[in-house]
Amino acid sequence: MGETTWDWSANTLGPVPAIVLSGLGFVVAVALQLRQRSYRPWAYWFAVLMVSVFGTTCADAVHVVLGRAVPSVDRGVPRGRAGRVRDLVPGRGDALDPQHRHPAS
Template sequence: MPRAAQLERVATKVPEITASFWVIKVLTTGVGETASDYLFHQFAPLVAISTGLIGLVSALIAQFRARRYIPWVYWSAAGMVSVFGTMVADVVHVGLGVPYLTLTIVYSLAVAVLFAAWYASERTLSIHTIVTRRRESFYWATVLATFALGTAVGDLTAKTMQLGFLASVGIFAVAIALPAIAHRALGLNAIAAFWLAYIVTRPLGASYADWFAGPTSDGGLGLGTGPVTLVGLVAIVAAVVYVTKRQVGVPEAAN
């Protein structure tokens, strides 16, 4: 991308951080988990991955072309990042046999490198300062990496550590509250608190989705990936319609 295009200023195109944001974020992570599993069960791996990649690229093109924050465009992109991020983590584990612990370490390093590069370039990691194409590119690359990391962490606790889906839900439900507590009680930087909580939404959403969809023999409720994905999509659409009508998520642009 030409440097002029990278530095092109755009309107802030990310949601305001409200309760609605966190609800939809967790829903998209859950749907990403079950949708990925459903595609792999229904189609050959290459077809499933190609479908996920095409969906991801299409959604991101729409997001980058948008002139402002549009809820359905943004959350479509977030949903496809969730699906493809799950696929990446699962393919590396299942196809290449890389342990979840190793993946967790590798993806943690990838996220750290992206944060470091983003900060070195822009001197901020605040999502409310994403007002150039370059910052928007850093944002979505980081989001994709956090989804892959969260997938590996969720599978690490549920499968490698054999804690099960429901116990993992409890662990990550507590974990997601810790950054907010640290921010309010201990003065943790608001940007750090946001990103720590953001990363945890992935294993939290994946754990509850796996609990609903997983077979009873694995500690799940046995509802199946297809039905859980469908119900999750309906819930996401309803939530996005709600925030669209309320016009939630149009923060002031910052420099």
């Protein structure tokens, strides 16, 4: 939901207005949720929706507006290995690999 909403709003309104609009929606949704004295499904799900939209907006804004890539892509790590911790720590890859065998001293 967040990705689709971000793509539509960024392409229709432009990145900066889309960021501002999703930020305002997030603040309103959280304020409404926190003001409820008991569980109200509409307030809860509105907050969940806006967390999704605003979270995606923040992540994509770093990429689109600032021109920065996701760290693992920025380092040239292949997609299939992007989730491995050893690929994200510079200069420590072999030391963190459980399959790595240190030579005997």
